[in-house]
Amino acid sequence: MQAGNVRYRTLDNIPESVPIFPLSGALLLPGGQLPLNIFELRYLAMVDAALSGKRVIGMIQPRFDEGDTDADELCEVGCLGRITSFAETGDGRLLITLQGICRFRIVKELSTRTPFRQCKIAPLLADLDEADDSEVDRPALLRVFRDYLDANNLEADWDGISRAGNETLVNALAMMSPFGAAEKQALLEAADLKTRAETLIAITEIMLAKDQDGYESNLQ
DSSP, X not given: OEETTEEOOSGGGSOSEEEEEEOTTOOOOTTOEEXXXXXXXXXXXXXXXXXXXXXXXXXXXXXXXXXOTTOSOBOSEEEEEEEEEEEEOSSSOEXXXXXXXXXXXXXXXXXXXXXXXXXXXXXXXXXXXOOOOTTOOHHHXXXXXXXXXXXXXXXOOHHHHHHSOHHHHHHHHHHHOOOOHHHHHHHHHOSSXXXXXXXXXXXXXXXXXXXXXXXXXXXX
């Protein structure tokens, strides 16, 4: 897996422990890019520490507690990201972009004196290899994506979509999806790319059906 200027090939390339950024509803996937606006003091310190070290941060969700990022309980699976760009805003904030490296499982949370949380992790090394995208049902994925756009009066860059590979397409659509924390976690924890695409299709179809039922109820 290439992230920025670094190629991650084996366990030796992955830090044993990483700073953790709990953020509900945020989804980072291997190869994907996640822009973040950092303004809390503890997370400014986290970014500074990452930039002075391996430039790696672990994105993870709290356990579906309505966005309380101080919650002790974290989901078991998150995704490592490398800081590939950052900029100072002049008003104390940092704008950074994380590029996904691989998913990980939390082994244990570390006792530290830093204002941010740190965890020992077990990386999912299969993510470092090129994903098998041959079994992704691309027509079904594009169909449900088009249905979602039509239902919400949105447009897309279909030329760019047609050029995107299956892995890029699945992960980009999953990351930009307007789903809740539980659905985002299901997409993250999907066993492989084919399963992630199937999960994305199923969740989108459920959401579209609910929206249609709500619309028809309002007409009655």
